[in-house]
């Protein structure tokens with residue numbers, strides 16, 4: 523990993539007094555770039571929110587010295603970790619790298635934040651720490667609460683992300699008081715992200731449905747792998763709010779939660795789509811927008827016992843890993859399918875020729 527990858531800063535030329543600094547690791551990624559953009563868009567102080575100096579870095583988090591230098595140098599009020607090895611199949615093939623980035627990395631960051639007295643460390647994790655079969659109602663997935671300990675990762679990605687979460691918790695164990703001024707930390711679990719800054723699953727489905735791209739294999743997607751599609755823009759906004767509430771010196775009376783679930787809201791558990799259902803929703807939205815899709819994915823059976831779930835994939839996928847949204851962090855958010863429709867509408871706002 524190149525330690526010299528780009529670093530950036532906005533607002534750093536102005537006097538620091540009264541301003542807070544956020545340092546984003548993995549700032550070039552799909553979520554990281556949205557978070558950088560969200561803090562930048564906030565501009566100066568407004569209401570009870572401070573003005574932010576925004577720094578980001580792509581330094582290798584698996585190397586403690588790198589992390590220590592970055593955190594010690596920036597003296598941030600909030601550190602957000604969006605860096606990770608997120609390609610699930612690649613994690614299976616290169617498990618040592620997955621462990622270094624997804625487990626050792628967050629541990630290094632938590633340690634550096636604690637040693638340098640950073641008021642808030644936000645670490646982003648995944649629904650893939652869970653996996654299970656259908657719930658009580660036929661076809662209804664189980665909802666995982668943020669305080670659940672029923673971890674059951676089925677692949678190296680989920681396993682190494684879980685190790686990262688536990689390492690962060692362990693780094694702060696026995697040191698936290700919850701009192702104002704003591705270092706605070708939060709693991710934000712999310713799922714099935716899509717965002718405008720990186721080619722993603724809805725982009726791929728749009729391209730296939732509109733005939734702009736031919737998939738390598740059959741046009742089939744598993745009717746399993748239930749998970750909540752979540753907009754990176756929505757998540758970035760909610761992490762921004764957490765930073766303003768918890769990292770800028772404002773604390774509520776209640777003890778802070780250390781694990782929260784931020785996914786786009788859904789109506790009932792049965793409303794959460796399988797991978798096939800997700801693609802089918804994209805098809806439906808394209809049709810509704812009058813974009814005349816010409817191809818559609820078919821559903822392929824996928825049960826809990828099926829492993830590996832699909833010959834074309836290297837890593838198993840969980841049958842279901844639905845996160846119950848944390849009420850305070852997701853209040854007022856759009857339902858997942860409404861948010862997805864907005865994303866697709868915006869993507870084609872200038873006409874369909876963009877993809878052909």
Ligand SMILES: NC(=O)c1ccc[n+]([C@@H]2O[C@H](COP(=O)([O-])OP(=O)(O)OC[C@H]3O[C@@H](n4cnc5c(N)ncnc54)[C@H](OP(=O)(O)O)[C@@H]3O)[C@@H](O)[C@H]2O)c1
Pocket residue numbers: 523547548549550551552553554580581582583584603604605606607608609623646647648649683712713714715716720
């Ligand atoms: N995408 C999803 O569906 C999803 C779902 C649930 C949770 N999450 C979690 O959300 C977070 C952000 O995901 P994302 O979708 O934004 O991922 P992403 O687009 O793949 O971005 C990951 C970022 O991490 C950087 N990175 C990789 N290895 C690194 C290392 N050793 N040191 C420092 N930076 C490194 C990447 O840089 P390069 O691009 O230069 O390699 C990139 O900037 C991750 O923690 C992920 O586990 C994602």
